[in-house]
Amino acid sequence: MFTGIIEGLGEIKSIRSESKSFSLDIDTGDVLENPSLGESVAIDGVCLTIEAWKHSIMSFDVSKETLNRTTFNDLREGNRVNLERAMRLGDRVGGHIVQGHVDSVGTLVKVATSGNGYEVEVEPKIEAMKYIIEKGSIAISGISLTVAKKNKRTFSIAIIPHTWETTTLKFKKQGSKVNIECDMIAKYVENLVKPFNVRSGNDIDESFLGNHGF
Secondary structure, eight states: BBBBBBOOOEEEEEEEEEESOOOEEOOOOTOOSOTTTTTTTEEEEEEEEEEEEEEEEEEEEEEEEEEHHSSGGOOOOOOOOEEOOOOOTOOOOOSBBOOOOOOOOEEEEEEEEEEEEEEEEEEOGGGGGGGTTTTTTEETTTTEEEEEESSSEEEEEEOOOHHHSSGGGGGTTTTOEEEEEEOOOHHHHHHHHHHHHHHHOOOOOHHHHHHHHH
């Protein structure tokens, strides 16, 4: 588990891709001091396991499932990535609970300045939109953020200067791809109410909840 509070940036040093395997070597700088083999690290919001390390260079294996669901196919040597070590029980949770399990790859359709900060508009895959609500939490490439506005096919987030400068967002532009992880509570709720939808033949929507006292 993670919190979406980025601890630093890493740099892709090498990518090894073969027919049945894909692995990354990442220079993590001083973010991962005294690492442990098998330790979980969020790389651009993707939970990976340290397979080997030497000095500040960490090696990670990447599964085919991860490649299919994330931006990792687009990574190149020299790219910068967001880093976060797994949360520890007892620590403050400055962001929200993030699993490191990406739901969708999104496209930045707008990147603009807004006052002292920035406004970013993201278009995820259509199936992810149902989990997104205004003022709800969302992880963008591992960064814990708040949805400022939800549109029909996109959502907007406001970025403060600190977040912009200390994450990979400052390298993004219109058309860039990002990893999206929706709030897991929404997915659990959907799974729990799905049997009732099937039995009743009706969708559970705002009207249904109001008629049943919610």
